[in-house]
Amino acid sequence: xxxxxxxxxxxxxxxxxxxxxxxxxxxxxxxxxxxxxxxxxxxxxxxxxxxxxxxxxxxxxxxxxxxxxxxxxxxxxxxxxxxxxxxxxxxxxxxxxxxxxxxxxxxxxxxxxxxxxxxxxxxxxxxxxxxxxxxxxxxxxxxxxxxxxxxxxxxxxxxxxxxxxxxxxxxxxxxxxxxxxxxxxxxxxxxxxxxxxxxxxxxxxxxxxxxxxxxxxxxxxxxxxxxxxxxxxxxxxxxxxxxxxxxxxxxxxx
Numbered sequence: 001x002x003x004x005x006x007x008x009x010x011x012x013x014x015x016x017x018x019x020x021x022x023x024x025x026x027x028x029x030x031x032x033x034x035x036x037x038x039x040x041x042x043x044x045x046x047x048x049x050x051x052x053x054x055x056x057x058x059x060x061x062x063x064x065x066x067x068x069x070x071x072x073x074x075x076x077x078x079x080x081x082x083x084x085x086x087x088x089x090x091x092x093x094x095x096x097x098x099x100x101x102x103x104x105x106x107x108x109x110x111x112x113x114x115x116x117x118x119x120x121x122x123x124x125x126x127x128x129x130x131x132x133x134x135x136x137x138x139x140x141x142x143x144x145x146x147x148x149x150x151x152x153x154x155x156x157x158x159x160x161x162x163x164x165x166x167x168x169x170x171x172x173x174x175x176x177x178x179x180x181x182x183x184x185x186x187x188x189x190x191x192x193x194x195x196x197x198x199x200x201x202x203x204x205x206x207x208x209x210x211x212x213x214x215x216x217x218x219x220x221x222x223x224x225x226x227x228x229x230x231x232x233x234x235x236x237x238x239x240x241x242x243x244x245x246x247x248x249x250x251x252x253x254x
Contacts, residue, residue, distance in 0.1 A: 074251075080143055081109040085249055086197050090158055096249040097154070097162055100188040100199050101125075101207065102136075110139050117241035122187040124205045124244040130212045130236040133245050140247070149249040153210045156231070158248065163201040163216060163228035165194030175203030177226050181219035185242070202227040205244035208234075218242035 074087035074094050083106055085096035101124035104114050108121075115127045128136070137151050144151065154162070171177060173192045176185070181203070189199045203226045206214040214234050217226030220242055224230075234243070 079140075079147075081106050081140070083247065088162060088196060090161055094251065095158075096149070097196075097198055098246040098248070099193075099197065101205060101244050101246050103188055107136065110136055110143065115239070118184050120187065123185050124188055124200070126185065126205055126241050126244045127239045128208075128244065129239045130208055130234065132239075133208050137247065148252045150252055151247050151249045153208055153245065154248045155210045156213050156215060159207065159209050159215045160228045162196060162198060163194070165196045165198065165201070167195040169194075169202055169227045171202055171223055171226055175200065175217070175226055176219045177203040177217060177223055178220050179223070183220065185219050185244075205242055206231070206240075208243065208245040212236045214243055 074096065076084065076086055077096075078084050083102065084099040086099050088095055088097050103122055104116050104119065104125045105121040107116075107125040107128070108114050114125070115132070116123065116125050117127055133153065137153070140151050169175075170192070172180065174194060175191060185205055188204070191199065193199045194201055201216055203217045203221065204219055206218045206221075207216050209215050209231070212234055213231055215231035216228075217230050221230075
């Protein structure tokens with residue numbers, strides 16, 4: 001009886017020893033607890049994380065065109081073909097603007113022809129291209145070569161500044177446009193001049209400027225297309241019955 005109990009006890013110890021033996025040599029223990037991984041931070045419910053926004057840069061506004069000023073260094077004059085020139089100081093330089101748009105009589109005196117559709121000696125010349133005007137100015141400079149001045153077209157910036165004339169435009173009093181022109185150009189100088197003594201800077205005929213731009217509106221333009229800041233790019237060969245020009249002159253060396 002005692003032997004039987006000892007045998008049974010030895011067998012149970014041997015069985016338990018065998019069952020535990022694999023884990024006594026360093027093999028993985030299925031009951032061993034793995035180290036816990038750090039948990040991701042929890043977001044607070046109902047609250048959004050603040051987003052950092054860079055300040056929006058302010059847009060750069062265009063600088064206003066500087067207004068011309070009366071020139072005290074120059075005096076008005078009338079050139080050999082009857083173009084009246086008014087002195088103006090713009091951008092720190094003295095120059096002249098022609099008081100009126102170039103007339104058909106003045107064009108005829110320089111070029112010997114009259115290409116205008118609506119004829120009249122005191123009407124602005126029209127149907128002249130940018131290239132035609134360049135030839136006119138070249139010839140005029142030859143005729144006036146004894147004077148220390150050079151004629152040219154105004155730049156768009158010069159033209160716009162002179163057209164503003166330091167005052168608000170009263171189109172009805174200062175310009176010919178589609179509601180008061182009768183559908184044709186009118187003699188120069190019949191309307192009120194602007195603050196600088198320049199006539200027809202709004203309406204009557206579009207005026208060529210340097211770079212093949214035209215400015216100011218015409219007799220067939222609506223009111224919103226007349227005056228300073230109004231214009232478009234034209235082909236240098238373009239000719240139209242509503243496009244003319246005026247000239248500026250600058251002392252040689254400027």
